[in-house]
Each structure stands twice: as C-alpha cells, then as structure tokens.
Amino acid sequence: MADTLLDIRNLRIEATVYPPGEPPRTATIVDDVSLTLEKGRVLGLIGESGAGKSTIGLSPMGYGRGGVRITGGEVILNGRNILQQSKNGIRKLRGREVCYVAQSAAAAFNPAQRLMDQVVESSLKHGVANRAEAEKRAIALFKKLSLPNPENIGRRYPHQVSGGQLQRVMTVMALCPEPDLIIFDEPTTALDVTTQIDVLAAIKDAIRDTGVAALYITHDLAVVTQVADDIMVLRHGKMVEKGTTFEIIKQPKQPYTQALVSVHHIEHEEKQPTPKPILSVKKVTAAYGNGIIKVLKDVTVDIHPSQTLAVVGESGSGKSTLARAITGLLPPQQGEIIFEGRKLSSRLADRSKDDLRQLQMIYQMADVAMNPRHTVGTIIGRPLTFYFGLRGAERDKRVKELLEEIEMGAGFIHRYPAELSGGQKQRVCIARALAAKPKLIICDEVTSALDPLVANGILKLLLNLQKMEQVAYLFITHDLATVKSIADSIAVMYRGELVRYGSKSQVLTPPFDDYTDLLLSSVPEMEIGWLETAIAGRKMASAGN
Template identity: 80%
Template sequence: GRLVEWGGTRQIIKEPRQEYTNALVSVHEIEHQEQKPGTTPFLSVKNITAAYGRSHVKVLKNVSVDIYPGQTLAVVGESGSGKSTLARAITGLLPPEEGTVTFDGRPLANRLADRPKEDLRQLQMIYQMADVAMNPRQTVGTIIGRPLEFYFGLRGRQRDARVAELLDKIEMGKGFIDRYPAELSGGQKQRVCIARSLAAKPKLIICDEVTSALDPLVANGILKLLLELQKEENVAYLFITHDLATVKSIADSIAVMYRGEVVRYGAKSQVLAPPFDAYTDLLLSSVPEMEIGWLEKAIKGRRMASAGN
C-alpha cells in the first residue's frame, strides 16, 4: 500500500533505486543451465493426431515429442496452436485418433478411464486458473491431503504430517493448513496446486500456462520454486506457455507449435538460435522487452521485412 519509488521511465528501468523496483524490472533473469537429454525418454509422443467433435476437425497433426527424466520440455505457440490439446491427448482426456504415447517404457491407454491408478499417480497436472482448480469449500489441508488418501491410503496424523511437509516444500508452512482458497493470494493458490500434484509423487507434471494469470514477480517465484522442486524430486515437466521469456528461464528443450503441428523442435540452445523458420522468428520478435523504444523498433523491423518480401 506504499509508494516506494517514483521517477522517469528510463531511470526506473535502467537505474532503479529500490530493491523491490529492481526485482520487478528483472523478473525473468533466472539462471537455468540447459540439461542434455538422456538416452531414453521418459515420455514419448509419436505421430499423434487428434480431433474434436463429430466433424473430426484435426487439431493435432502427426505430433512427436520426447520428455526426459528430470527435464523440462516447453511447448510454445499462439492461442489455438494445439498446446493444451497435446496435454489433453497425453492425459487421455482427448483420446488420439492415431499415434501412441509411451510412458516409462510402456504404452499408455488412450482413454483416461482405461488407465490404472498407478499411471494416474505418476502423471499429474497443474492448471492455469488455480481458482477453478480447487474446491472453495475445502481447506488447504483437505485439498493437498486428497491425493495422499487416494493414492497412498494415508489418514489422520500421517496425512497431516505429510501435508505439513509439502507446505514447507512450497515455502508456505503448516500455518496455512486450515485456510480456504479465498483466504490465499493468487501465488499462494498456485503453490497449493503444485503441492497437491507433488503429493502423488509423480514422475511427470504437465504445467498448463501456470504463470499466465499471475503478476510477473509472483510468476517468477513460481518458476524458481518449480526448478528447485525439479532438482529435489527429479520430476519432469511438460511446460505449456506462450511466454518466450518463461521458456528461456525454465526449459531444457522446446517444441514450437503452429496450427496443430510441431514446426521447430530440439534443445533450447538450438531452437532459440538462428536461422529461424518464419513462425518461430515471428514468435521471438513478439516478446516484449524491458527496453525504451522496443515497440517502435519491432514495428519498424516488421515493416522493413514486409517491404523486402
């Protein structure tokens, strides 16, 4: 509720005086060293094709990607490119018409209802909107405790002790165990959703736009938490996003999707290095930068490119 700094645009961006201001203007400066893929992928999607509705309009077309243990595959692209549909196909919410999904060396059933509990446990998901992913009438302890009961049969003191451990992992503490979602901030809600997924002790977590509804500083905290938990738990992430700055901060490999197809795929260092295909180049040039005159420079570059064509 306090004004901590005021000044001109250039001074605020280039020479912030307050620590909080500096944190705001440098939120995506996370150091994450790209990990080289192992020899055997943990999850392998091969030639997946999927469609919606009776008209069978194809929204995924011959998609193939791999995810390795303890690593992050970022799936990027504009809205409608097929990112979330890929997640639905992997989780069995949208059974693919063609192709296979192999998980930990065994094929996954196409339909969620046909998968055994062990497969459900090892593949968890964190959703974009934490508000609609939690029951507002349940406490934090009940929300995180549910998978402990369902997958491991924990009850009473054992369950509560494990919930407290998970709250410590997400840097909240057991003081939140009796709170309801309405009593939490946006970042705290998303942390609870992370703890709920970790409660199942999964090997892979699908993160579907988990920071897009958060302010930049809180989102940065969530990304750092996910990276720390990855090191501790050796969990793999499929990270769906449209934010290239987030991709640079967290990914080991990247798949760029456009109109249901993967148009560029590989290690982060390769995908983000020129030469680029036309769509990836457009995506990268569309990422806003904390730089005075960035928008004018971007528009000028687009006009020159159009004139050259």
C-alpha cells in the same frame, strides 16, 4: 504550469472489504498518491494486482468501481476539481474530455450493435459532431490504426472481428470525440504476444499523431516502456517510484522497482537429453467435434526424466490440447503416447491408478483448480489417501511436509482456498501434484495469471522441486521469457503443428523459421525503442490480423 492537463493531489480511495469469516472492514486502496500529466504526454502506471493502478486510472473520470469511495485529495482536470462536480457535470466530462479503453474489448462492446454505432455514440451524445462528421472521423481513425477495410469495418458486429482488431476499434472509440485524456487499462494484456505488438504500435502512433494525453495502466514493464514518457510504480496503493521511462528502466532507485526490472533473470543450466525419454508422444493427431476440427496434427515430442519440455505457441496453437491428449481427456485419433517404454491407453478410464498417479497436472487458474469448499489439508491430503492409503495423523504429517516444501508452512492446513493469495493458491496446486509422487507434471500456463514477481517465485520453486524430487515437467506457455528461464528443450507449435523442436539452445539459435522469428521478435523487451525495431524487422504478419 500552463499546460498541465491532469493534476491529482494526495488522492485517497477506500473501500469496504468482506474477508471470509470476518466482519467487514474498511481498506485503503489508494493512499496519498499525487501525479501530474501534461498535454500530449503518456504516463505509465505500473504495479501488481491490488496495487490500485486501475482505481487511480478511473479517478479522472470521477468513477469508482463498486463499493469504492474517493475519500481524500483532489483530481483537477483542465483546471476543475472533478470530485466537486455534480453528476451532470461528470456526465459532460466522461466521453468528451476523458475516454477509457478497457482490458477486454470483447466484454466491453455491446454484441448487439454494429461497431460504428458504438464508436460514434459519445461524439453524438456530446454534440461534438453530427453523424456524418463523426463517421468520417472514425473512418480516418480506422485507417490510422491500420484496421483492414476501414470504410466498411464499422458495419460489422463485435464478434465479426478478431480480438486485436476489436482492441483497436475501442481505441478509435476513445479517440473519436477528440478527448484531452485517454485512460488505457491493460489494453493488450488479453491478447496474444504476436497480436499485442501490432496493437501496441497502433496505439502508440495514434497517441503521437493526435497529441492526446494518456494514462497507460499495465502490469508489464516491458510494454509500458514502449509507449510511456514517464512511469509511476505503485504497490499496495502507495507510490513507490516516479520518473521518466529512461530513469525507471536504467536507474531504478527503489528495491521493488529494481526487482521488477530484473524479474526474468533466472539462471538455468540446460540439461542434455537422455537416451530413454520418460514420455514420448508419437505422431499424435487429435480433433474435437467428431474428428472434424483437427487441433493437433502429427505431433511427436519426447520428455526426458527430470527435465523440462516447454511447449510454446499462441492461443489456438493446440498446446493445451496436447496436454489433454497426454492425460487421456481427449483420446487422440492417431498416434500413441509411450510412458516409460510402454504404451498408455488413450482413454482416461482405461488407465491404471498407478499410471494416473505418475502423471499429474497443474492448471492456469489455481482458484478454479481447487474445490472452494475443501481446506488446504483436504486438497493436498486427498491424493495421499487415494494413492497411498494414508490417513489421520500420518496423512497430516505428510501434508505439513509438503506445505514446507512449497515454502508456505504447516499453519495453512486448515485454510480455505478463498483465504489464500494467487501465488499461494498455485503453490497448493503444486503440492497437490507432488503429493502423488509423480514422474511427470504437466504445467498448463501455471504462471500466466500471476504477477511477475509472484510468477518468478513459482518458477524458482518448480526448478528447486525438480532437483529435489526428480520430476519432469511438460511446461505449456505463451511466454517466451518463462521458457528461456526453465526449459531444457522447446517445442514451438502453430495451428496444431510442431514448427520447431529441439534443445533450448538449438531452438533459440538462428536461423529461424518465419513463425519462430515472429514469436521471438514479438516478446516485448525492456528497451526504449524496441517496438520500432521489432516491427521493422519482421518476416511475417501475425495471425491476429
């Protein structure tokens, strides 16, 4: 083929891994993966964490992250095998023919340099343009990516623009030297859902208008559906399936792809509110910094026994602060928390041990929510000893029962958190919360850090446990798809205020207020062409601009 830009053949990448307590060994990260990319096309690489998608994505730059070795195959870019290039040859290629857009723009920019200096750097280094030309080109690209104030934004420092803008500036940085290929490595994953849609649209326009080819790496099938022409599904370093976007979304052949496509389909029957809520938050106002920065304003919600209240909002909406106010970590300025008909002390230190037991919490990052020096047995066993005085064999027996309940098995009792996968860690955290036999569990973004299929397993487990243990959940999330699958009632929060609250069917039925509409319309769907429709039909601009 004359216009083949990138041709990866039988790529094999290995690394030395250091499992805890075992001798180092060699692991295969990418195994026999081949792909071709033509000029002006976008190939989506999709897979869960550890699928090798970033590692493959970096190979056209001749780069392997720490300890990673390319041990087999060929990577042919513009007719040259870049694995045989000298260091100098690769240096000429990086930033000239291939550019890279990283996941976290905030961490990828040098905070001490102005944006423009960083954007034009590679064009100047490679002698593609002189400074005046490069800046002119950058400003044109700022306009194209609809950044506000394109003439002057380059004079700002990275901390002076928002996360969504920074991600777009990084795309400009990649486009500026007019490369043949851009690698997008999860460019929208760290953004709020309402910001993600704008960045996605900007990236898509820029790719189309400049005719650059792109590798788009993500774990989110709905996102990749919007930008890619073709999709390759990866798992454990091997290719599962490859096809056009339409083929993958509409006619997936492999079971794994089918599971990915249908991931959000959990059936959940909405329960009716009971007359006696288990926990009521009444007109709560809370603030940080001696009451100056108000993050919760006059919030009132009820949680009913063995039901789920989902609190939805983007970052900064005050949803986690609500959890902190309920648990007593941040005593509210005004308002009260009523638990089973009586008022809870606002300060954690004033609550009785039994009140503490009734209210448990599960965190977003399971690996920092468990002490890395404690075994699973200690982690789950401690609440048993602490609240119920169980010790020795009796305690071990109960820990094993709980391990069975979370579908892991008694064999895990002596393991350390570092020896568990992400999903298993979150399950252990669930077991720790359950061990206290609580009436209410606060789940703070518990599935956000997990791969879609794993997250799905956790949601199913939570629903099962709710049936078995009659526990209520306060489920904090930014992900509306999750909300639809598990909530009985929904509270939508925006900048510290409750903008919409009611049963699931009420909240999700039109007419919507502007913010709920924005939130609902921003959740990517696995439909080709969804992005354009969504952008066209929006009522308000997202806060990230």
